[in-house]
Amino acid sequence: MDEYPTLCAAFQDTAQINPAQIALRTPVGVVSYTWRDYEQRVRSIAAGLAALGVVRGEAVGLMLTNRPEFHLVDTAVLHLGALPFSVYNTSSPDQLTHVFANAGNRIVVTERSFVPVLRSAAPRLRLVCVDGAVEGAESLAVVEAAGAPDFDFDAAWRAVEPDDVATIIYTSGTTGPPKGVELTHANVMAVAAAVKQAFELLPGDRVVSFLPSAHIADRVASHYASILFGTEVISVADARNLGTALPDARPHLFFAVPRVWQKFQLAIESAVAAEPHRLKRAVAAWSLDVARRHLRRPRSWYLAGCHAVADRVVLRRLRARLGLDEVKVPASGAAAIPVETLEFFWAIGIPVYEIWGMSETAGLGTSGRVGHNKIGTVGTPVHGTEVRLADDGELLIRGASVMLRYRGDPIRTAATIDPDGWVHTGDLGVIDDDGFVSIVDRKKELIITSSGKNMSPTYIENAIKAATPAISQVVAIGDNRPYICALIVLDPDAAATLAATHNLPTTPDALAAAPPIRTLVTAAIRAANTKLSRVEQVKRFHILPTYWPPGGDELTPTLKLRRKPISEKYAQTITNLYAETPTPDTVNLATAP
Numbered sequence: 001m002d003e004y005p006t007l008c009a010a011f012q013d014t015a016q017i018n019p020a021q022i023a024l025r026t027p028v029g030v031v032s033y034t035w036r037d038y039e040q041r042v043r044s045i046a047a048g049l050a051a052l053g054v055v056r057g058e059a060v061g062l063m064l065t066n067r068p069e070f071h072l073v074d075t076a077v078l079h080l081g082a083l084p085f086s087v088y089n090t091s092s093p094d095q096l097t098h099v100f101a102n103a104g105n106r107i108v109v110t111e112r113s114f115v116p117v118l119r120s121a122a123p124r125l126r127l128v129c130v131d132g133a134v135e136g137a138e139s140l141a142v143v144e145a146a147g148a149p150d151f152d153f154d155a156a157w158r159a160v161e162p163d164d165v166a167t168i169i170y171t172s173g174t175t176g177p178p179k180g181v182e183l184t185h186a187n188v189m190a191v192a193a194a195v196k197q198a199f200e201l202l203p204g205d206r207v208v209s210f211l212p213s214a215h216i217a218d219r220v221a222s223h224y225a226s227i228l229f230g231t232e233v234i235s236v237a238d239a240r241n242l243g244t245a246l247p248d249a250r251p252h253l254f255f256a257v258p259r260v261w262q263k264f265q266l267a268i269e270s271a272v273a274a275e276p277h278r279l280k281r282a283v284a285a286w287s288l289d290v291a292r293r294h295l296r297r298p299r300s301w302y303l304a305g306c307h308a309v310a311d312r313v314v315l316r317r318l319r320a321r322l323g324l325d326e327v328k329v330p331a332s333g334a335a336a337i338p339v340e341t342l343e344f345f346w347a348i349g350i351p352v353y354e355i356w357g358m359s360e361t362a363g364l365g366t367s368g369r370v371g372h373n374k375i376g377t378v379g380t381p382v383h384g385t386e387v388r389l390a391d392d393g394e395l396l397i398r399g400a401s402v403m404l405r406y407r408g409d410p411i412r413t414a415a416t417i418d419p420d421g422w423v424h425t426g427d428l429g430v431i432d433d434d435g436f437v438s439i440v441d442r443k444k445e446l447i448i449t450s451s452g453k454n455m456s457p458t459y460i461e462n463a464i465k466a467a468t469p470a471i472s473q474v475v476a477i478g479d480n481r482p483y484i485c486a487l488i489v490l491d492p493d494a495a496a497t498l499a500a501t502h503n504l505p506t507t508p509d510a511l512a513a514a515p516p517i518r519t520l521v522t523a524a525i526r527a528a529n530t531k532l533s534r535v536e537q538v539k540r541f542h543i544l545p546t547y548w549p550p551g552g553d554e555l556t557p558t559l560k561l562r563r564k565p566i567s568e569k570y571a572q573t574i575t576n577l578y579a580e581t582p583t584p585d586t587v588n589l590a591t592a593p
Contacts, residue, residue, distance in 0.1 A: 047147025056081030090551025203230030246323030
């Protein structure tokens with residue numbers, strides 16, 4: 001934003017304007033900081049870290065759950081002119097070793113529960129725990145208390161310049177070792193200007209922080225938005241508690257990855273189906289049906305009247321139960337979301353806007369926004385950003401938010417940013433006559449069958465996931481193969497409901513083999529196939545007897561598929577899908593009942 005040269009200047013201004021307003025808290029206000037509290041803690045933490053020798057330009061690692069202390073420490077490091085960066089809490093010791101070697105940090109601020117993995121990954125690093133000392137790590141409180149009383153805090157932050165690095169964002173590693181994206185204060189300010197243009201965020205607006213702080217989405221939507229706009233951040237340490245935290249938080253800005261929105265849809269539809277009172281169940285089902293039809297035919301006076309009744313009786317109560325009855329900016333990003341999921345939420349009165357960006361563009365490039373949206377697209381370029389297509393359909397982007405470089409990696413930096421400043425995103429896209437952008441798929445992930453047909457695996461996968469929320473992940477297989485097959489992973493929450501409904505064991509291997517579950521998945525894939533071209537249609541599938549946690553072998557922490565590791569880990573299963581006589585755990589849609 002033009003009025004602030006750095007995040008430090010923005011923070012100081014925000015803290016002065018709103019000293020008594022709540023800045024950071026946990027659900028139900030168990031822990032709470034006003035802006036005055038926040039600013040005072042930033043001063044003392046900065047003094048303590050300076051006493052440890054942290055200097056301008058030095059990297060400082062953070063490995064924390066979503067908690068107010070993340071914001072306190074990150075902002076304190078910024079005020080030293082140093083560069084805070086976060087690591088994923090699901091990282092293995094090898095991954096942490098790689099990241100710390102690239103960052104070159106001496107210190108990691110963490111929690112006691114992460115000390116063992118950090119000691120394994122980097123035994124020489126100095127560890128500071130926000131929740132008290134433990135063997136091998138010192139307490140943040142002790143570090144603060146040891147800060148030099150004559151430390152010139154104001155001189156430190158005023159020396160920070162727009163071109164100084166504000167953070168390093170480590171990519172989630174879908175195609176290899178994580179790259180360290182260096183973003184400057186000026187990059188963040190450019191994104192702030194884009195957010196300000198696209199969405200109205202006001203001091204005191206509430207934001208929920210539950211995505212990993214290592215991901216650019218949470219840094220922009222919660223941490224930087226708070227510093228720049230004075231929003232209140234409610235930190236949810238465990239994303240599994242999001243359902244109970246939201247009704248307390250009632251956020252005005254809520255950014256979530258597609259799977260979260262799909263889980264909300266599943267929860268609503270399951271609650272309606274399970275309503276024991278027959279009349280209430282019928283009214284709720286009628287209301288959802290009316291909402292969908294009204295979305296498609298908004299000019300029908302009859303449907304408008306029915307929708308008004310449905311909203312008064314059911315839909316507004318659903319929004320309140322979710323905790324999204326006051327949301328101004330509900331958004332989805334980081335991966336493709338099925339159109340059907342977007343339509344569901346728009347229909348019930350929660351207009352979810354798709355956002356597209358990369359760590360390399362500080363998280364934002366295009367977005368739908370109020371009064372300017374097309375469902376099924378990722379919107380139009382945000383403030384000051386240019387997009388165009390290369391000859392092969394790759395989406396290119398240029399603007400003030402483009403990263404400084406990959407840390408310590410000039411070769412991959414040059415391969416990503418061309419001499420004219422265009423970022424080669426790796427995404428294949430389409431831009432319509434009105435400037436709305438649609439993402440087709442990752443350039444390197446297109447399936448090319450043995451007959452030479454090119455297709456998007458994401459398109460196929462989303463068609464299947466849209467057919468039933470009982471499926472968590474789908475992996476379309478078919479590169480250099482005669483036809484498309486799929487690996488299916490059930491959603492653990494949906495699986496528990498299905499197990500109770502069909503009186504089945506709850507273990508994933510038992511559910512994967514159960515005839516009712518196979519019948520459900522078969523029906524979903526057949527429904528999806530009706531929306532796909534003949535060559536895209538799935539011919540065989542296999543339900544894997546496991547669940548995939550974020551940050552595991554198969555998924556990044558933000559739920560992107562790690563396709564190469566999946567193909568290697570499940571090579572035998574994939575081979576069996578194409579066998580002339582496959583094993584019984586392969587379902588052939590041509591012969592399935």
